[in-house]
Amino acid sequence: MKYAFGVDIGGTTVKMGLLDYEGNIEESWEIPTRTEDNGENILPDIASSIKAKIEEKGLNKEDIAGVGVGAPGAVDSNGVIFQAVNIGWGRKNLQEELEKLVELPVKAGNDANVAALGEAWRGGGRGHSDMLMVTLGTGVGGGIIIGGKIVNGVAGSGGEIGHIHIEDNETKKCGCGNKGCFEQYASATGIVLLASRILGATDKDSVLRRGQLSSKGIFDAAKAGDELAVEITKKYGYYLGKGLAICATILNPEVIVIGGGVSKCGEIIFDLLKPSFEEYVFEGCQETAFALAELGNNAGICGAAKMVIGD
Amino acid sequence: MKYAFGVDIGGTTVKMGLLDYEGNIEESWEIPTRTEDNGENILPDIASSIKAKIEEKGLNKEDIAGVGVGAPGAVDSNGVIFQAVNIGWGRKNLQEELEKLVELPVKAGNDANVAALGEAWRGGGRGHSDMLMVTLGTGVGGGIIIGGKIVNGVAGSGGEIGHIHIEDNETKKCGCGNKGCFEQYASATGIVLLASRILGATDKDSVLRRGQLSSKGIFDAAKAGDELAVEITKKYGYYLGKGLAICATILNPEVIVIGGGVSKCGEIIFDLLKPSFEEYVFEGCQETAFALAELGNNAGICGAAKMVIGD
Structure with a gap:
């Protein structure tokens, strides 16, 4: 052995x-x-x-x-x-x-x-030689595997998908200094930002108005049927799908594996991201499979x- | 031999x-x-x-x-x-x-x-093992080389960078059915569209108002100092740089090689794209080199x- x-x-x-x-x-x-x-x-x-x-x-x-x-x-x-x-x-x-x-x-x-x-x-990607992994934590990390090997990039920044530009109408700066980065929406921090924006734009009641906002709390409230929480998770899914569609159009991977804290909400994340993924992805890449990370x-x-x- | x-x-x-x-x-x-x-x-x-x-x-x-x-x-x-x-x-x-x-x-x-x-x-990419090529013709084509090998993608759509989404505020559809694709701006067709929009928004005179619009005509007029033509090529460079910044953030290539009809305008294309490339690219990928295609x-x-x- x-x-x-x-x-x-x-x-x-x-x-x-x-x-x-x-x-x-x-x-x-x-x-x-x-x-x-x-x-x-x-x-x-x-x-x-x-x-x-x-x-x-x-x-x-x-x-x-x-x-x-x-x-x-x-x-x-x-x-x-x-x-x-x-x-x-x-x-x-x-x-x-x-x-x-x-x-x-x-x-x-x-x-x-x-x-x-x-x-x-x-x-989650076993059996596939071309894979994109996205990690939805405090930030958004990524890793690209092509032919079973890591795409490092010349300066070691291969797979830094958290900082691709995905929103033209953003006014707030990302930690990296740019505006409209994928990470500003698709991270655990991102969903809290989306929540505070959506809650701030209406007087409608929501369980989210009581206690501190967290990605887990928002997904739990959405699963329990809270209307504003549902709207927030849909908006979250919109951005997640949009960013992944851009990556998939470039790489045409067999599978996208989703990990990190936010992915603990489970397979519902696929339903949330798919509408905008299918809207934005190149037609030749529509068949991209999705899987949850398994190794923690x-x-x-x-x-x-x-x-x-x-x- | x-x-x-x-x-x-x-x-x-x-x-x-x-x-x-x-x-x-x-x-x-x-x-x-x-x-x-x-x-x-x-x-x-x-x-x-x-x-x-x-x-x-x-x-x-x-x-x-x-x-x-x-x-x-x-x-x-x-x-x-x-x-x-x-x-x-x-x-x-x-x-x-x-x-x-x-x-x-x-x-x-x-x-x-x-x-x-x-x-x-x-x-144009010789000596580099990780390269992105973009071909600016009637459409926008692309090819990704990692470790000296083509990134095919699972369905053969690897490198289809012409159809990544780069503009949220587009109303016209791309040939692929989506709105705001890279190809809608960065192709030879794209620069003509940008020109007709910029010419339509003002009464200012320009040599471009006489005769048919073409990518070559627009670059020639800009080189001769025509103000609106200069504005159009800057807008073109903005979109080209923005799209390539998204690709470079994901792949972190050593070099981006630019080919196709539009690239015949020469190295001026680097000056045009660099401001927005630097604005949108992740800081770890700022050092990406650019080269013109050489083999036609x-x-x-x-x-x-x-x-x-x-x-």
């Missing part, structure tokens, strides 16, 4: 896993992400943890394909990360540095792209391991 | 070439595209012409990698074409049919995608040959 390590570096913890070549997680564990001192301990901590695990399990190095790593920043195809503000890193050759420490082959990628590869391999927080370690396992 | 044949099937002629492994065109010629009888003679005509050329040049079959073909329709990665209305074809396995006739390995692709591969190999009508045979030559 051959193995690979998958590592997913987050802002507070590093998630780690030992996986076999079928993608089964033999074991997974976490270590804290020590962001102090510009995050200089992070890679040594990861290397020590892997070496300890190899020892503990009595593994042969020859049976280990290597270590795949997902990191929260743009990573180019040589494993150079440009910046990872929330863990203190500036530009560094992540792949090379970790390889020296761990004495195993290393491959590095952007965390959203690596998670997409995990979903393509073992999750394990997508990262799974995709990371797959990077070193290869085809 | 090893060779490959490149074939580019157009509506009136089939362009054919014999290329070496460096991409040098040893010889190129054309045969008519016989579209009658649902285009049933097209593949036999191509096969006969190739066999005659092999005989004429006294080539060994062992020295020929095969035949690459670009066709005017959506082609999937198995070489199945879904439809090619203007040459009379319905769905057919182009690759398999031609292989039987010509008794050589065949690869088939969509003509715009194949031309993009040609430009990536030997034209030879891009198709060049890319077609490259498909069978491989890496």
